Amino acid sequence: xxxxxxxxxxxxxxxxxxxxxxxxxxxxxxxxxxxxxxxxxxxxxxxxxxxxxxxxxxxxxxxxxxxxxxxxxxxxxxxxxxxxxxxxxxxxxxxxxxxxxxxxxxxxxxxxxxxxxxxxxxxxxxxxxxxxxxxxxxxxxxxxxxxxxxxxxxxxxxxxxxxxxxxxxxxxxxxxxxxxxxxxxxxxxxxxxxxxxxxxxxxxxxxxxxxxxxxxxxxxxxxxxxxxxxxxxxxxxxxxxxxxxxxxxxxxxxxxxxxxxxxxxxxxxxxxxxxxxxxxxxxxxxxxxxxxxxxxxxxxxxxxxxxxxxxxxxxxxxxxxxxxxxxxxxxxxxxxxxxxxxxxxxxxxxxxxxxxxxxxxxxxxxxxxxxxxxxxxxxxxxxxxxxxxxxxxxxxxxxxxxxxxxxxxxxxxxxxxxxxxx
Amino acid sequence: xxxxxxxxxxxxxxxxxxxxxxxxxxxxxxxxxxxxxxxxxxxxxxxxxxxxxxxxxxxxxxxxxxxxxxxxxxxxxxxxxxxxxxxxxxxxxxxxxxxxxxxxxxxxxxxxxxxxxxxxxxxxxxxxxxxxxxxxxxxxxxxxxxxxxxxxxxxxxxxxxxxxxxxxxxxxxxxxxxxxxxxxxxxxxxxxxxxxxxxxxxxxxxxxxxxxxxxxxxxxxxxxxxxxxxxxxxxxxxxxxxxxxxxxxxxxxxxxxxxxxxxxxxxxxxxxxxxxxxxxxxxxxxxxxxxxxxxxxxxxxxxxxxxxxxxxxxxxxxx
Numbered sequence: 001x002x003x004x005x006x007x008x009x010x011x012x013x014x015x016x017x018x019x020x021x022x023x024x025x026x027x028x029x030x031x032x033x034x035x036x037x038x039x040x041x042x043x044x045x046x047x048x049x050x051x052x053x054x055x056x057x058x059x060x061x062x063x064x065x066x067x068x069x070x071x072x073x074x075x076x077x078x079x080x081x082x083x084x085x086x087x088x089x090x091x092x093x094x095x096x097x098x099x100x101x102x103x104x105x106x107x108x109x110x111x112x113x114x115x116x117x118x119x120x121x122x123x124x125x126x127x128x129x130x131x132x133x134x135x136x137x138x139x140x141x142x143x144x145x146x147x148x149x150x151x152x153x154x155x156x157x158x159x160x161x162x163x164x165x166x167x168x169x170x171x172x173x174x175x176x177x178x179x180x181x182x183x184x185x186x187x188x189x190x191x192x193x194x195x196x197x198x199x200x201x202x203x204x205x206x207x208x209x210x211x212x213x214x215x216x217x218x219x220x221x222x223x224x225x226x227x228x229x230x231x232x233x234x235x236x237x238x239x240x241x242x243x244x245x246x247x248x249x250x251x252x253x254x255x256x257x258x259x260x261x262x263x264x265x266x267x268x269x270x271x272x273x274x275x276x277x278x279x280x281x282x283x284x285x286x287x288x289x290x291x292x293x294x295x296x297x298x299x300x301x302x303x304x305x306x307x308x309x310x311x312x313x314x315x316x317x318x319x320x321x322x323x324x325x326x327x328x329x330x331x332x333x334x335x336x337x338x339x340x341x342x343x344x345x346x347x348x349x350x351x352x353x354x355x356x357x358x359x360x361x362x363x364x365x366x367x368x369x370x371x372x373x374x375x376x377x378x379x380x381x382x383x384x385x386x387x388x389x390x391x392x393x394x395x396x397x398x399x400x401x402x403x404x405x406x407x408x409x410x411x412x413x414x415x416x417x418x419x420x421x422x
Numbered sequence: 423x424x425x426x427x428x429x430x431x432x433x434x435x436x437x438x439x440x441x442x443x444x445x446x447x448x449x450x451x452x453x454x455x456x457x458x459x460x461x462x463x464x465x466x467x468x469x470x471x472x473x474x475x476x477x478x479x480x481x482x483x484x485x486x487x488x489x490x491x492x493x494x495x496x497x498x499x500x501x502x503x504x505x506x507x508x509x510x511x512x513x514x515x516x517x518x519x520x521x522x523x524x525x526x527x528x529x530x531x532x533x534x535x536x537x538x539x540x541x542x543x544x545x546x547x548x549x550x551x552x553x554x555x556x557x558x559x560x561x562x563x564x565x566x567x568x569x570x571x572x573x574x575x576x577x578x579x580x581x582x583x584x585x586x587x588x589x590x591x592x593x594x595x596x597x598x599x600x601x602x603x604x605x606x607x608x609x610x611x612x613x614x615x616x617x618x619x620x621x622x623x624x625x626x627x628x629x630x631x632x633x634x635x636x637x638x639x640x641x642x643x644x645x646x647x648x649x650x651x652x653x654x655x656x657x658x659x660x661x662x663x664x665x666x667x668x669x670x671x672x673x674x675x676x677x678x679x680x681x682x683x684x685x686x687x688x689x690x691x692x693x694x695x696x697x698x699x700x701x702x703x704x705x706x707x708x709x710x711x712x713x714x715x716x717x718x719x720x721x722x723x724x725x726x727x728x729x730x731x732x733x734x735x736x737x738x739x740x741x
Binding site for chain 2: 089090093094096097114115117118119120201202203246247248249250251265387388391394395398399401402404417420
């Protein structure tokens with residue numbers, strides 16, 4: 001999930017709106033001449049290039065270590081081109097229009113359909129990538145129209161992270177059902193501390209957090225007004241109406257939610273494993289991870305699956321490069337490499353066997369490992385329509401939480417919006 | 423003051439133009455040669471994207487276009503889709519309220535401060551410098567800081583207002599209520615825009631000759647009368663500049679809103695800028711994004727023309 005700050009920076013850079021891509025396209029060659037990837041320059045046969053969002057130094061270095069490990073036996077070097085996560089899409093488009101795509105693209109799972117639809121990506125089977133033995137959710141994350149175009153080394157999801165001390169003091173076990181969640185949140189609300197925190201921001205963060213509730217209730221992204229999703233809206237509304245969650249949740253992104261939790265202002269929160277390094281680094285709050293509460297006992301939680309997938313763009317001029325990229329992907333996704341990579345980024349490996357080992361070795365994060373097996377891909381059903389559906393969902397929970405509409409009206413309107421956008 | 427001199431060329435070119443008719447051919451050619459780089463620059467970096475953006479709004483322009491180069495024309499489909507979109511209609515209203523509110527606030531407060539500081543007193547220079555601060559802070563930083571200040575529970579504004587008994591204990595939902603959020607965004611933008619207005623208007627005030635005021639004082643004119651009959655009329659050219667420039671930078675606002683509310687809650691702060699961003703970069707529908715972009719350009723163009731006319735009138739009659 002891209003951070004808000006990153007998105008804003010990108011937003012600022014792109015201010016001026018629709019004029020930018022055209023301008024960018026014309027300038028692509030000019031920029032390339034300044035030393036980035038060559039516009040017409042011959043690519044170096046000894047180098048495999050990767051576009052990813054590893055702009056963080058630690059992440060960049062960790063990535064390079066795995067790339068080097070796999071590239072050596074192939075007799076090549078790997079060069080990373082890293083841009084902020086929210087600029088990946090526009091960067092890919094610019095590169096595509098100037099014929100200077102990297103050999104491997106690392107895209108956000110929710111964006112894959114948009115690029116697969118362009119027919120500019122090579123189906124992984126044709127590039128010689130072995131995609132067997134992956135969890136079903138990971139496979140669907142990288143698929144479009146039944147064809148696998150992307151492969152995820154590791155994935156993330158959402159869980160309930162709670163303050164162990166506060167729950168223990170109140171004599172409460174982590175809630176398993178919605179009823180328990182409401183009750184626990186109410187009991188845990190005292191003074192400056194809210195029982196529950198989640199992100200209901202009108203962007204990707206909020207939508208991502210709404211999905212586990214929406215899906216567990218039987219909501220359907222292809223038919224938003226099927227009468228089931230309203231329950232999830234009602235739950236969020238109740239949590240705020242009870243005073244168990246701040247009314248500011250409509251402004252909080254996932255980072256803000258984590259900040260609230262670490263400041264002791266929330267006893268429980270919905271968040272993902274990418275917060276684990278930050279959580280582990282602080283000393284004020286002891287925390288543990290539990291599965292996301294479900295509407296009724298016995299039902300399985302259905303959280304969304306998130307993460308990046310690696311794809312191989314078509315390279316008609318030089319099919320050998322595609323093959324090399326495929327071999328590199330095979331190595332990166334060996335069981336051992338996946339396990340180590342997952343541990344270094346706190347995400348769950350996608351090979352079922354590696355995920356198993358991950359859960360055993362990291363008991364604190366085992367809840368995440370279990371969750372991703374039932375996790376659902378955002379784009380499996382609606383494909384390229386996801387951004388519009390996501391926006392419609394955001395509109396729905398925002399208008400319900402701010403008291404503008406009832407859950408029924410909100411879902412009805414969301415379905416109208418989603419189908420109008422098609 | 424610098425701004426005023428930089429506007430003067432409008433007048434200068436006017437004069438040169440009349441003279442060109444009399445100038446010998448070679449000299450005329452030479453003049454064009456000097457203008458050529460600027461024209462080429464404008465055509466390349468302004469004309470080309472502009473024309474492209476207009477064309478794009480009649481095309482099915484998707485990610486696929488970047489790979490295949492195909493962007494089939496789809497007539498008025500994009501325009502129809504955008505105009506049928508409730509979000510767009512809402513955004514037009516929000517943009518209007520945001521712009522008018524921001525300009526009114528920025529201008530009145532900026533003018534009041536400019537008049538206040540045009541009287542000389544100790545530390546006036548220093549205070550003026552401090553007041554410039556909001557202008558120096560990057561927009562996104564301001565927005566993030568304001569987000570904290572406006573937080574309903576822990577924000578400073580509610581704490582202070584509550585302490586003096588102006589608001590109840592649970593505070594004003596500055597950013598979390600759809601009915602207040604746009605107002606909050608306007609307030610923040612006013613805060614950001616005051617220095618710009620103040621500096622330029624202050625410069626304009628310095629231009630007004632002191633003896634006019636002395637004459638007015640001798641005629642027994644009070645401060646309000648002096649302000650209305652001397653300051654305001656003599657400041658008019660500067661006021662148009664401030665308002666038009668302020669308008670153009672406010673109407674396309676994007677970064678402030680994205681950082682403050684991301685267009686929420688419940689789309690209550692969506693403006694034309696954020697809608698373009700959303701359509702183009704989140705939904706990757708560049709055709710529809712271009713439509714909104716064009717609407718924005720059109721609005722700005724109308725005001726740019728008004729501005730040029732107003733200036734020509736002022737400088738034509740004046741000096």
